[in-house]
Amino acid sequence: MLDDKNLYKTPISEYGEFGLIKHLTENFENINLSTSQSIGDDASILDAKNKKVVISTDLLIENVHFNLTYTPLKHLGYKSVVVGISDIVAMNAIPEQIMVSIAISNRFPVEALEEIYSGIQAACKRYRIDLVGGDTASSNLGLVINITSIGYADESEIVYRKGAKANDLLIASGDLGGAYFGLQVLERENTAFKSNPNLQPDLAGYSYLLERQLKPEARTDIKTLLKEMNILPTSMIDISDGLASEILHLSDQSNVGFTIYEDKVPMDNQVITTAEEFGINPVTGILNGGEDYELLFTISINDLDKIKNNPNFSIIGHATTEKNNVLITKGNTESIPLTAQGWDAYLKKKNKI
Amino acid sequence: MLDDKNLYKTPISEYGEFGLIKHLTENFENINLSTSQSIGDDASILDAKNKKVVISTDLLIENVHFNLTYTPLKHLGYKSVVVGISDIVAMNAIPEQIMVSIAISNRFPVEALEEIYSGIQAACKRYRIDLVGGDTASSNLGLVINITSIGYADESEIVYRKGAKANDLLIASGDLGGAYFGLQVLERENTAFKSNPNLQPDLAGYSYLLERQLKPEARTDIKTLLKEMNILPTSMIDISDGLASEILHLSDQSNVGFTIYEDKVPMDNQVITTAEEFGINPVTGILNGGEDYELLFTISINDLDKIKNNPNFSIIGHATTEKNNVLITKGNTESIPLTAQGWDAYLKKKNKI
Numbered sequence: 001m002l003d004d005k006n007l008y009k010t011p012i013s014e015y016g017e018f019g020l021i022k023h024l025t026e027n028f029e030n031i032n033l034s035t036s037q038s039i040g041d042d043a044s045i046l047d048a049k050n051k052k053v054v055i056s057t058d059l060l061i062e063n064v065h066f067n068l069t070y071t072p073l074k075h076l077g078y079k080s081v082v083v084g085i086s087d088i089v090a091m092n093a094i095p096e097q098i099m100v101s102i103a104i105s106n107r108f109p110v111e112a113l114e115e116i117y118s119g120i121q122a123a124c125k126r127y128r129i130d131l132v133g134g135d136t137a138s139s140n141l142g143l144v145i146n147i148t149s150i151g152y153a154d155e156s157e158i159v160y161r162k163g164a165k166a167n168d169l170l171i172a173s174g175d176l177g178g179a180y181f182g183l184q185v186l187e188r189e190n191t192a193f194k195s196n197p198n199l200q201p202d203l204a205g206y207s208y209l210l211e212r213q214l215k216p217e218a219r220t221d222i223k224t225l226l227k228e229m230n231i232l233p234t235s236m237i238d239i240s241d242g243l244a245s246e247i248l249h250l251s252d253q254s255n256v257g258f259t260i261y262e263d264k265v266p267m268d269n270q271v272i273t274t275a276e277e278f279g280i281n282p283v284t285g286i287l288n289g290g291e292d293y294e295l296l297f298t299i300s301i302n303d304l305d306k307i308k309n310n311p312n313f314s315i316i317g318h319a320t321t322e323k324n325n326v327l328i329t330k331g332n333t334e335s336i337p338l339t340a341q342g343w344d345a346y347l348k349k350k351n352k353i
Numbered sequence: 354m355l356d357d358k359n360l361y362k363t364p365i366s367e368y369g370e371f372g373l374i375k376h377l378t379e380n381f382e383n384i385n386l387s388t389s390q391s392i393g394d395d396a397s398i399l400d401a402k403n404k405k406v407v408i409s410t411d412l413l414i415e416n417v418h419f420n421l422t423y424t425p426l427k428h429l430g431y432k433s434v435v436v437g438i439s440d441i442v443a444m445n446a447i448p449e450q451i452m453v454s455i456a457i458s459n460r461f462p463v464e465a466l467e468e469i470y471s472g473i474q475a476a477c478k479r480y481r482i483d484l485v486g487g488d489t490a491s492s493n494l495g496l497v498i499n500i501t502s503i504g505y506a507d508e509s510e511i512v513y514r515k516g517a518k519a520n521d522l523l524i525a526s527g528d529l530g531g532a533y534f535g536l537q538v539l540e541r542e543n544t545a546f547k548s549n550p551n552l553q554p555d556l557a558g559y560s561y562l563l564e565r566q567l568k569p570e571a572r573t574d575i576k577t578l579l580k581e582m583n584i585l586p587t588s589m590i591d592i593s594d595g596l597a598s599e600i601l602h603l604s605d606q607s608n609v610g611f612t613i614y615e616d617k618v619p620m621d622n623q624v625i626t627t628a629e630e631f632g633i634n635p636v637t638g639i640l641n642g643g644e645d646y647e648l649l650f651t652i653s654i655n656d657l658d659k660i661k662n663n664p665n666f667s668i669i670g671h672a673t674t675e676k677n678n679v680l681i682t683k684g685n686t687e688s689i690p691l692t693a694q695g696w697d698a699y700l701k702k703k704n705k706i
Contacts, residue, residue: 018602036405040606041514042443042590043409043502048401052389056396057501059454059488090395101412101499135412141494146454148410148501149396161394238395249371253393 010110012138020110020136024117030130032096034152044132046097051152056087058149062142070186070201073112075214076145077119083240084147085127086218086293090238091160093153094223097132098124101146103139116145127220157223157232159297164235164254168298170317171233171307173219175266176243177282180289181274182206182213208270216293222312229306233297244287244338246296247317247326254298257325259335260317287328287338363463365491373463374489377470383483385449387505397485399450404505409440411502415495423539423554426465428567429498430472436593437500438480439571439646443591444513446506447576450485451477454499456492469498480573510576510585512650517588517607521651523670524586524660526572528619529596530635533642534627535559535566561623569646575665582659586650597640597691599649600670600679607651610678612688613670640681640691 015023021039030038037045046053060083062068066076085095100120104113124131132150164170189201203210219238226233235254237246243265247258262283275282286292298319299307307313327335368376374392383391390398399406413436415421419429438448453473457466477484485503517523542554556563572591579586588607590599596618600611615636628635639645651672652660660666680688 037513042440043407043446043504045444045511046401046406046408048399048406053399053401053406054396055399055452055486055501055503057452057454057486057488057499059456059490059497059499061456061490061492061494061497063493064456064490087395091398093396099408099410099501101410103412103414103417103497133408133410135410135499137412137414137417139414139494139497140416141414141492141497144412144414144456144492144494144497146410146412146488146499148408148452150408151396158398160390236395 012104012106012108012110012113015110020113021134024113025131028121028124028131030132031128032130034096035130035132038130038132039134044099046132046150048152052155052158054088054091054093054151054153054158056084056149058084058087058147060145060147062144067190068143069190071214073115074119074122077116078123078215080145080147081120081123081127081129082216082218082293084149085129085151085220086238086240088149088151089218089220089222090236090295091151091153092157092223092233092236093151095127095129095149095151095220097130097150099133099148100131101135103137103141103144105139105142127218159233159236161235161237161250161253164250164256164298164319166256166319166321167301168234168319169301169304169315170247170258170260170296170298170319171313172239172243172266172294172296172316173222173313174292174294175268175271176239176292176294177267177271177275177286177289178209178212179216179291180285181271181278182209184278185209185274186213206270206274208268209274213291216291218293219295222295225312229310231299231303231306233299236295236297239292239294239296240290242286242288242290243296247338250296250298251324251326254319255323257320257322257327258317259320260326260328260338262328262330264314264316266314266316365457365459365461365463365466368463373466374487376463377466378484381474381477381484383485384481385483387449388483388485391483391485392487397452399485399503401505405508405511407441407444407446407504407506407511409437409502411437411440411500413498413500415497420543421496422543424567426468427472427475430469431476431568433498433500434473434476434480434482435569435571435646437502438482438504438573439591439593441502441504442571442573442575443589443648444504444506445510445576445586445589446504448480448482448502448504448573450483450503452486452501453484454488456490456494456497458492458495480571512586512589514588514590514603514606517603517609517651517672519609519672519674520654521587521672522654522657522668523600523611523613523649523651523672524666525592525596525619525647525649525669526575526666527645527647528621528624529592529645529647530620530624530628530639530642531562531565532569532644533638534624534631535562537631538562538627539566559623559627561621562627566644569644571646572648575648578665582663584652584656584659586652589648589650592645592647592649593643595639595641595643596649600691603649603651604677604679607672608676610673610675611670611680612673613679613681613691615681615683617667617669619667619669
């Protein structure tokens, strides 16, 4: 509903595989010194200098991770890069390259691929990333995108999931839940449109949520912000699968428990009003939702004064000695244990294995 | 027809995403010093020391790159690794890590994934590769595998597609066409089986071809062989898309032409007899077929004596000064120009974009 399909006309079969890759990537420019040789050979060459290489891969599947009914292809390209480099950022490293594999049905014209690549290029420019490789294939199936992300860090700067200690503070960057409630709005309007195609989608008043869902940003700025504050997190993860899932990962891998302060979980006003409209507790949405691409990390309690009034960060809890015991508390009410139930149910809903 | 589906029973939904990855990879052991941190965090950490990082990605799609009717899942896992690391080998680098993303339908049980991973593990052991990451997702579509391959080389050792000079000798490792004619046999038996399911496939006498198609090997040994012979190729590529395609790549990127000696193209006796059976010129099959995963490279004519009697290698032609003019000649007959037509037609047949 967001793209005018009539504008598209060039069949993919007009290009060979290599001609197509060349056509799609010819306007990409490499800017990082770590990129020694880019697209055009059997493999690409990277120069890590004295740094460690940080590498990750993400697979995005049509109708599992995205719905083309309401996802513009350019946004999808942009978001794919963000999803990929967010994993590198979560290690406190600097992302510098991506490789993109795309399988696409012949029902898509070349212009559709150009749209995806224009989004990829916009994200590469925004984040100073070089596109150094990839693969394309046809698919009778649907659209499939795989992003391999590569970054660099000094060994002493890398932050794992495993370093949290009891009494460390648990911090979230930005605000949470926007992407999840944006998805609820898009799904609702899509359902309404399917039952009555004359209905125009009513998206007014949800602009922040829709941007968080359709064009999220990766927090490549956090590494610098923390360095300026002279803080090195003790553990870190990106918030991609819902806050509950990420806290449980830190708990499991750091051998600590956590107590979460429900009323400290940061959220935009649109999240609050939209959650009310849908009859969902906003914190439940944040715990079990996902796709925030904010960072969740722990710091030593000795660093409290450096961060406590910084508007970029919210202290949402603290680590405890009891491994895997994650409690959520609100004011004087009883603490409720947070289990893996939440995100597993969410994953099933999202049809992930 | 090669797997007994009744043996499989555990639904994938019994595992969460993270539980599933953990289950599938728990028996993998890392052996390379360049693997600093493997699966289990947002990203993996690699240590390139003073070497360059060589990296590539390959996307394999059901019914485009493989047919599960006659491809055992374990072989598919093995072959996926071979396809991936062959690109690293083609840069004269040593592959040391892979990352594997798999999208799989819920119609597959956990045991099917275990079969794929057992093949991946067998290849990892055979080639001393560490599995350092990956992603899994469900797919309503079909089986999708993306392999990211990482290797290392000193800068002075890396061989590109672009270094061939006029009068260089063109060399192929091993023998060619086996995988292509193996595919023809499998397709023929599959067609016969579909028209009469009581027919047993007749695969006797094609064992070498079937092994080349279903369980190819990557030529990780060539780098050492050449080093012992004191030869550094001037250009190199792996033979994955058919010999014609690869020669045209070397020609294009090195700004040279080539003359190919048709009767020097190396082939096994099963290729000759099976080509005859199918009424196909074996060299035509080799030029336009693919999936040999042998190496094609050029060396200086000064190195002729070092290689000319080595049974691992065949001198199949030489480079000329005329860029993009690739001719194939047989004895005293006229030279025929080799165009991109061949492999483009092949790609269309294979449904690649």
